[in-house]
Structures are given as C-alpha cells and as structure tokens.
Amino acid sequence: MAGIVGYGIYVPKYRLKQADAAMPWGNWASGEKAVCGADEDIITMAAEASEKAVKHAGVNPAQIGSIYIGTASSPYIEQYIAPILAETLELASEATMIDYCGSVNSGANALLGCLDAIESGRIEYGIVIGTEDRATAPGTEGEASFGAAAAALVIGKDGIVADIEGVYTYSTLFIDRWRATSDSWVSSYFDYRFDREFGYEKHLVAASKGLMGKIGKTKEDFKYAVFQQPDERLPGLAGRALGISTELLAPGIASVLGDLGSCSAFISLAGVLDKAKPGERILLTSYGSGSSNAFSIIVRDEIEQKKRNLGFALEKYIERKEYIDYLSYLKTTQTLKRAPY
C-alpha cells in the first residue's frame, strides 16, 4: 500500500483570543486561535505547506500525478483552486486537478482519493492538502473558534516515511454545521450535545472501530490516536467511548490554534510525526458533516533519514505568534468594510 513520503504545514502567526470574539455578544469562549493576515487565505497557506512537503519528500514535482485539495473554505463555487497550487509547485500539465469541497472531512477524503489513485496505478505520487479558513459572522461560535492553517502530505509508494496500512469510512445522513450558498458564514452547532453524541462521537467511533476490525488490530496496537479536533474535549469523549487511554491522544491544539477543519487531523498528525519513532502505529480519524474516515499509519525507519518537517515543527509554529484585537479581525475577515464614500 502507499504511504506518506513527506509532510509540511503552515500556521499563520496572528492570534485572536477566542473570548475577544465571544464576549461582545454575550457568549463565552476560552483559548485563542490562529487567524490569517489580510493578505493570506487557504491558497497562500496551502502554497507554503505544500512547498515544504514536496521538499521534505525529495520528489521531483514533475512526478506528482495529481493534486488533491480538501477544504470547506473555497472562495469559489465554480473555479478550481488546485491549479494555483499546481503553478506554485510547478507540476506538469498532466497532473490532475482535484478540489474536494463541502465539509471539514474534505481533507480526509482528499487523502482517500489520492490513495485510491495510487493503488489503481494511475499515478505514482500525489499531493494531498488540507487547508482551512472558514467564513465567520459576529456572534457565532465559529467566529470565536474557527482557526486557519494548512497541511500537506506527499503520498506515494517510494521513499515512504510512514505507511498507510488501512482505511475505513463510516457515514450517515446527518446535518452538522452547514453553510448554504445564501449564507456568508458557517452556522453554529444546532445543539452541541446532540451534534457531539450523534455527530462527532458516533461516526468517529464507528469509523475507528471499523478500521481496527478490518485490519485485525486492537487499541493496544496503537501508540497515538489523532482525532479531528473541533475543540479539546471531543477527542477525549471519543477516546473514552473507544476505551482508549487519554495518553494516546494527540496534544490539544484547538485551544491554541482553534478548530482547523479540513486540516485539523493533518496538523495534529504532523505534530505526532515530528516526534514518533519507527514502528509506532497511529490511528488517524477525521470527522465532518456525518462522515468519518479512519486511517492506520505505521512509522518507518526512513523517517529518521529526512529532517522531520524540514525543521518547521508544529511546536515552532504554535510559539510563533502576534496577537491582534477583535476590530482588526473584523477588518481582515471583511466583516467590517470601509464605506465607499
């Protein structure tokens, strides 16, 4: 099976305290989140993350047969964003452009699609990018909690640093957060407890269990559990339902970087890969919009041969910060605009 040949991430340096966005509206939130500068967006973040992933992988861009981007923040309903990254990465015109949109599970679907393409033999290498900066509106949960970041994985059969030994998905019709074309923001949870139990927990647990059953492993075989992290409590609740000790869970990032959507699981994965030892097994499970994808990843010896993440460890990105105030945030997100005259 194919595996991860290289990885790279990008997190903007600006931070907003979550309470600064919540309190003016009588809401409550804690922690802080990473936010884009006025000239950043999912494409600029993806460019920096993917450039590093390709360098880390040591692969010639001309060999990359397809680019898979997963996001719930595309600025366009019709117009690809993949070709812009194809330009910055200097891919060949034969490379296939694939945008996965519509959910924060899109990043995981992008990885799934890439694996399928490599397994089928259609392509030799693919690059998978999760990138997110979801639209927000004043007074909503998202305005306090949605963070911005991008993560990229080069997938292939040669030069693997971590194998992907199995995949399992579990989905039902379930309306989680949504954003219709008539809306300029993503909704809050309809009801946190309902969405938590019958959305996040149910699907994530089912996908994880299904994966373990499919590849004949139990929770004892895993050293790390990397789950989608809309906030820092949810992974623990899912872990408890799976009987997984909290020690296995990837470190909390939602209270320092926010809810990273389509790259949430990949960013946490990068943090784990920055430190994991050869032979260790990682459970990676995403969740979004009633869909959950679970992957089993085993680290290889080869991970020691390439400088991990080219030195751009997740920790360093978390430490690199500059606070902005709520007013600046409203301006950069264009929630507040200057009147034309």
Place this chain on the structure above:
Amino acid sequence: MSAPAPASPLFWRFNPEVYRLIGTKCKDCGHITYPRRKICPLCGSLNLEEHKLSRRGTVQTYCINWTVPPGLEPPVPIIVVDLEGGGKYQGVITEVTQAEEVKIGGKVEMVLRKVWTDRGINIYGYKFRLVEEALR
C-alpha cells in the same frame, strides 16, 4: 479608470513570471529583468535567455506607504530586493507595519500572498517576508 479583469489575457500572460518567476537574462550585458522580453532594456541586445529568479534576497530599499488606492488598506510597505543570483524584484513586504522592522541589507524571502481581489476573483503573487531565524 477600470483595470483589466483577472480573467483577462493580461493576467494569464504573466502566469510564468508571477508563479514560476521566469524572467530573462541578457547574454551580452548580464542584465536580469522581468517580464520576459525580446530586447534587453539596458543594452538593446536581442541575445536574451529565460532566467529563473531566486525567491530569496536582501533589502535594497523600502518605504511604507500610507496613501494607497481604494481597495487597499494602509500601510503598504513597498520593497525593492536584490535577489540571490542577480536581478532585483519590486514587491510588498508582508507582516510588517513599522519602518523600524526593516533594515537595508536584511534577508527576505518570497511567500505567496493574496495581492488583490477584483470581481470576486483573487489575484495571487509573491510578497516578501523577513527571514525568521525562529523558523529555521
């Protein structure tokens, strides 16, 4: 006066320059420039070849503009960079608002940024960012 739309041929023609940093170098006088051209602007020679500009360099000069066109928010710090391997590049420096943060001779690197939006389409290009030792 309305500028050509992002969907126009003008922007499309510049894709190799803007995304792949392809300019030209004069084989006679060595002058490096962009966009790609057929005649050297310095010596008039027709003997030119394609040249890939480096994404790293040092600051030649800079200024911080507070009077900007409608659609841009000030300040806009403008920079001219001496690129590694030759040539200069004009652009904007990102993540900087104070003159004190920039020094002539300081190291900078290109990062992709959203430069403009017109008719809902974003135009991307390289801006410069101070090279941060913290991220090495």
Place this chain on the structure above:
Amino acid sequence: MRGKVAVIGVGMIPFGELFEKGLETMAQEAYINCLKGVDKGIDPKEIKAAWFGQWSGGLIGQGTQGGSGLASMIGQMEIPITRVENGCPTGSDTFRNACLGVASGVYEVTLALGAEKMRDKPGVESLVAAGGGTGAGMGMHPSWMLGGGGPSIQALYATRQMYELGCTMEDYARVAVLNHHNGVSCPYAHYRFEVTVERVLNSPVVCWPLHLLDCCPQTDGAAAALLCRADVAKKYTDKPVYVLGSNIGMDHGNLWDKHNFIEMLSTIRAARGAFEMGGVKPGDVDFAELHDCFTNTELMNIEDIGFCPKGEAHKLLREGQFDRNARLPINPSGGLKAHGHPIAATGLGQICEVFWQLREEADERQVKIKNGIGLQHNVGGPGFGVSGVNILSRTP
C-alpha cells in the same frame, strides 16, 4: 538648437486649488496673459503651430483633451496642434516640441501651453492616479506595483539616500523650509506660508520616510510661452530670452531595472544633453527651477544636473548655498513644493519664472544675474523614467 529659438513672451495664472475654474478657463486665461506678455504685442494669427501639454486626461475623469481641445479653447482653428504627454516633464517636453517647431525652420512662431485640472478629484485620488494604482491599469501585474504611487517611488529613493549619502529627514525638511520661504514672495505660488523643520517632521507620514509637507501639493494651473525664430525676435520684444538647449533624457520605468536608488539617469541624461547643445556647463548657470515633487528629489536633482558632486547637496543646503541671495539660487519661485504642481503646466510655469528672472522682472524674488543663464528641469513619468531640461539665456 542654440541660436535658433527665442522666447518672446510668457504668461500664466496663479497656481492653486482653483475650484471655480475648469480646464478650459485656465488655458484661456494663461493664453491671454501670454499674448499680453509680448512687449510689442502679437497678432494671434502669427502663431503658426501649437503644442498642448495635458497629462491627466482620462486618468482623473477629465476626458482626453487632444489637440482639437486646445484649438477650441483658444480659437486657433487654422494651425496644427498636438497634445504632448510625457509624465511630469510634460511641460518641459511641450516647450521642447514648440522649440523644435521653430528650430526646424518650418514654423516662425509657435505656442507651448500646458494646463492641468487636478482638484476636481480629492487630493489623495489624484495622487494615487499619478502613481498608477495597482499596476494592472499600466499593463503590469499588481504584485509588482502594489501600493505604488508618486510618493512611494521617491520614498524608496529617500530611504536609500539616507543610507548611502548620510542625509537625514531634517535635510529633506530643510528643502521645504527654503522653498516655502521663496514661495511667500511669488504671487503665482500655490502656498505662500513659511514652514519650519519641526512642522514638516510633525506632519502626517504620507509614505515613510516622507511626510505630508515633504510632498508637493495637488494643484490646478496653466502656463504658456510663445517662441519664434531668434533672428526675428526683436520684432516682438527688445528683451527676448534665447534657448540654448532643450533635451529629454530617459531611464528605465521599472524600478527593478534601475542601477541604483541615489540618482536618476533620466535627469543626468537630459541635463548632459542640454548642456552639450548649449555649449555651457553647470557652473555657468545663475539659478535653476528644479523638480522638487518631493523634498529628497530636489537634493538628487541638484547633484544629478551636476551642480555639485553626489552626496554634497544636503551639506550645501545646510550652509545656505541655495538661498535666493546665495551662490546658486534654487527654485526662487518656491519650487513645486510651494508653487504647486499642476503637472502639464509645471514645466511651463518654471519657464515663465526663468524668463522673468533673466529679464530682471521678478520683483522681490529677483535673484542675482551674472552670466544671464537659467535652467529649468522636470523629472517624472512611470518610474521617474523621463526628465526634461531647458536652458535659457539672455544672449543667443
């Protein structure tokens, strides 16, 4: 050129924010004043060709006024009229074309008129229009030109000048102090008040390191000059002023092609050519009207034209060497800084000043005339890639 062309009369209107006057009114008034400025009078029918300096045209919503625009404005329907545009040196180049018309032998009398209406738009908008906005409107990619404008290009030079030549923001402010002081005495100047170094440095930062008072204003105005063959000049006036040299110099328009950021090749080339044409040297010049669109620009201009070595101008300024009563008066009219910068009219307004100074008709702002030679200079255009220099003299 030398010995072939004479200026027989000039005229202008006071520059300023002339909200009550449109482009047509200003051009007409300048033209009428110019006809009146011919000592022995002139019949308008004697004018055989005209050049119309008009820079902004469509850029600030003015509509493009071509040659026929001027023909209508001044009632000259029987002669060829061409619109000239060459950036900030439009005025210099309009004058130069009118000179060439005479020097070529084709026309005996020609008219050069420049007019600019800038204040029908708010100050900032015309400043931005002067810079080209985001680049796509100039056929370039926004990522290369973003936020660029008149002040930003000179600010890029100003930063490097301080780094390489040791001048300071106080030195730049001193240029404003001197030019404002001169402007107080000039009835045609836009601004007629004194400033101090402190006031300049405390004014809002427009484009660091340049402050609001480092920048010339946005001005409306019009100015004109009448030229004729040198050998018949005395028919019109006993005190004609002769053209020694008239030149335009080029440099790269793209900043990334520039060789450095402490001197402008356009000025260097324009001046060198004009001096060669006239067979004179910088040391022969009694006074000069230079293009101080920004205060640091004046220091560069003084050096680029050859009045002193590179890096010395700010030191000489500190010593008062460019004051009106000193060795080499610069901008006795107040310069662009105080006199104003109605782009196409500026160069011709400077020609008017040089004309009056050489004829010793400049009242309380009169400078000492030793060799009888005055120099006029503009620089500008995209990337400051164009400069115009005209050298005039009391004797042919």
